[in-house]
Amino acid sequence: MTSLAGAGADxxxxxxxxxxxxxxNPDARTVVVGLSGNVTLDLLGTFLRKxxxxxxxxxxxxxxxxxxRVGGVAGLAAEGVDxxxxxxxxxxxxxxxxxxxxxxxxxxLAARLDAYRAELELALAAAAAVPTVLVGTxxxxxxxxxxxxxxxxxxxxxxxxxxxxxxxxxxxxVGVVDTAAICAAAGxxxxxxxxxxxxxLAPFGPAFHDGLARQVALRTRGFGSYYYKALILDxxxxxxxxxxxxxxxxxxxxxxxxxxxxxxxxxxxxxxxxQRRGVLLGLCxxxxxxxxxxxxxxxxxxxxxxxxxAIRRVSWDAKADSLRDIAASLGIGLDALVxxxxxxxxxxxxxxxxxxxxxxxxxxxxSAYPALLDELRDLFxxxxxxPGSAAKTAQYRARxxxxxxxxxxxxxxxxxxxxxxxVTIRRDDTGAARxxxxxxxxxxxxxxxxxRRTEAHVLELMASAEASVYSLSVEDRFGDAGLTGxxxxxxxxxxxxxxxxFLLSCRILGRGVEDAAWPVLLDDLAERGHTPVHASYLPxxxxxxxxxxxxxxxxxxxxxxxxxxxxxxxxxPAPRGAVPPYVEVIRAW
Amino acid sequence: xxxxxxxxxxxAAMLELDVADVDDDTSTDTVRTWDSVRHMNxxxxxxxxxxxxxxxxxxATMTSYPIVRAVVEEQLxxx
Numbered sequence: 001m002t003s004l005a006g007a008g009a010d011x012x013x014x015x016x017x018x019x020x021x022x023x024x025n026p027d028a029r030t031v032v033v034g035l036s037g038n039v040t041l042d043l044l045g046t047f048l049r050k051x052x053x054x055x056x057x058x059x060x061x062x063x064x065x066x067x068x069r070v071g072g073v074a075g076l077a078a079e080g081v082d083x084x085x086x087x088x089x090x091x092x093x094x095x096x097x098x099x100x101x102x103x104x105x106x107x108x109l110a111a112r113l114d115a116y117r118a119e120l121e122l123a124l125a126a127a128a129a130v131p132t133v134l135v136g137t138x139x140x141x142x143x144x145x146x147x148x149x150x151x152x153x154x155x156x157x158x159x160x161x162x163x164x165x166x167x168x169x170x171x172x173x174v175g176v177v178d179t180a181a182i183c184a185a186a187g188x189x190x191x192x193x194x195x196x197x198x199x200x201l202a203p204f205g206p207a208f209h210d211g212l213a214r215q216v217a218l219r220t221r222g223f224g225s226y227y228y229k230a231l232i233l234d235x236x237x238x239x240x241x242x243x244x245x246x247x248x249x250x251x252x253x254x255x256x257x258x259x260x261x262x263x264x265x266x267x268x269x270x271x272x273x274x275q276r277r278g279v280l281l282g283l284c285x286x287x288x289x290x291x292x293x294x295x296x297x298x299x300x301x302x303x304x305x306x307x308x309x310a311i312r313r314v315s316w317d318a319k320a321d322s323l324r325d326i327a328a329s330l331g332i333g334l335d336a337l338v339x340x341x342x343x344x345x346x347x348x349x350x351x352x353x354x355x356x357x358x359x360x361x362x363x364x365x366x367s368a369y370p371a372l373l374d375e376l377r378d379l380f381x382x383x384x385x386x387p388g389s390a391a392k393t394a395q396y397r398a399r400x401x402x403x404x405x406x407x408x409x410x411x412x413x414x415x416x417x418x419x420x421x422x423v424t425i426r427r428d429d430t431g432a433a434r435x436x437x438x439x440x441x442x443x444x445x446x447x448x449x450x451x452r453r454t455e456a457h458v459l460e461l462m463a464s465a466e467a468s469v470y471s472l473s474v475e476d477r478f479g480d481a482g483l484t485g486x487x488x489x490x491x492x493x494x495x496x497x498x499x500x501x502f503l504l505s506c507r508i509l510g511r512g513v514e515d516a517a518w519p520v521l522l523d524d525l526a527e528r529g530h531t532p533v534h535a536s537y538l539p540x541x542x543x544x545x546x547x548x549x550x551x552x553x554x555x556x557x558x559x560x561x562x563x564x565x566x567x568x569x570x571x572x573p574a575p576r577g578a579v580p581p582y583v584e585v586i587r588a589w
Numbered sequence: 590x591x592x593x594x595x596x597x598x599x600x601a602a603m604l605e606l607d608v609a610d611v612d613d614d615t616s617t618d619t620v621r622t623w624d625s626v627r628h629m630n631x632x633x634x635x636x637x638x639x640x641x642x643x644x645x646x647x648x649a650t651m652t653s654y655p656i657v658r659a660v661v662e663e664q665l666x667x668x
Contacts, residue, residue, distance in 0.1 A: 043630055
């Protein structure tokens, strides 16, 4: 039986297998993707659903009207789509455009370019609230050829794509997808269907849509299903050929000229490219620390230097332990790590103990190594799914800057006081429902009960008189961390309140935010006549750090259930727990 | 026709029906999901699955399963 992964671009088979996969997984998270094009794009939806189903997700498409680019995009943005794909066919921008451009019709190109620029700019402005917008480049339906008779068309394609790139670059949520590369990979003829273009205004064939959907999945990080932040590298056999402990500095294979040293040298350039695009690089090697340090400091052909490496664990410890330590030190989850090693044994040992870490093997055939790095680049897609995620690189930088400042203060409190931390708490803020749902989906470490919610659930709770959804937004003088905390409290009319969920993004831990919030929330509950307040901690593989959180903020432990759930309660009004003096809390309702 | 099971599978998948529900009564009048978008995808899927080219005139008249079967049969040279 064919699997979905092996179904290729067979429309009938893909449609059937996607429907089966969706039936088998009815509770899957649903992502919504908007499509806007000057041609019919319905078939793209089939293949987007395929690539979502391969990642255990459901996907729905919303399709804007072919004739109204700007209004269509505005409508899709208003619907709150998670991502938007804009794809135009060059030939359909004006009747018979390819043939007329090839003729070099007077004034045509300049006029079309102006119209295209204006319309795209308006559309992208209308899509400013969409987390990720991907715009396909324009290409001619016939393959590009060196034929000088077609030079005018090739020149026109280039001109359109320059306009596209310049316009896209003005919008931080917009990325460009190279459609010519998709056509080349699919085969230019298979990528297009002239009959379907004539019949249905649907010029792209299944093979093109499959390739484009795959790109959309990669560029949205699997529709938000993963988010790798750091690439952790082994050394011997991964950054250079040979073993530095045995072959010594002069004996390892690295440098321009001949393989295998030239391959490792090329790969190091690719790794540096990843680092410059914001991927954190780390070392995890079983080696003598001094040997590795010597290579980084003194090997004439090292491309990567100390300054490029965010963290290093070079020791004889098990790599699984080092990786755990690396994740903790970087303040990110194990599931944000990709580990690259040439030893199948080491990789298997890591997989066995840390299944959350994505492991990648250096190919046994070293000439395939640079191509593997291209695939890794896809995994660390630059675009991101929400504005919050998009700002994350800046936030990590802000955090680093903040960490660097720490050394200048006498005490931790003095340091925190200097940050100007401000927490704004909102109640039932429907505009933030999507971000709140996303946070409930993603937060693992500081999450007391790990209840996952959809946007629809969150909106339902906000609308109900028997629940309140509080959100915490945090900023300090280094930057705005955005909405990074959520509490859901269910309310018995005139009686008990129960904390159903409480969670914070791990990005803001260690600043007292978690302690500053509760007095305000408890005041609100008391004012509305709710007492006592019940709360619980439900253990998961990742949230051990908050096991005693409720004890810390003054709740009384009532008992522990067989599944490990710790039940607490607190009668109101209660004496205020110690509130960190350096956090300003703003109650915004 | 030979390969009719395959045909029913493709039609069922594209119209979101159970294979068992695809019969001679299946038409644009009886199947709510058989709209213009699904019709377009059905044509593309049929051409792909059977490696045939469906003439434009037939695309417009293929409004029931028996006609779909006849059109595909004809293009396969069996009609």
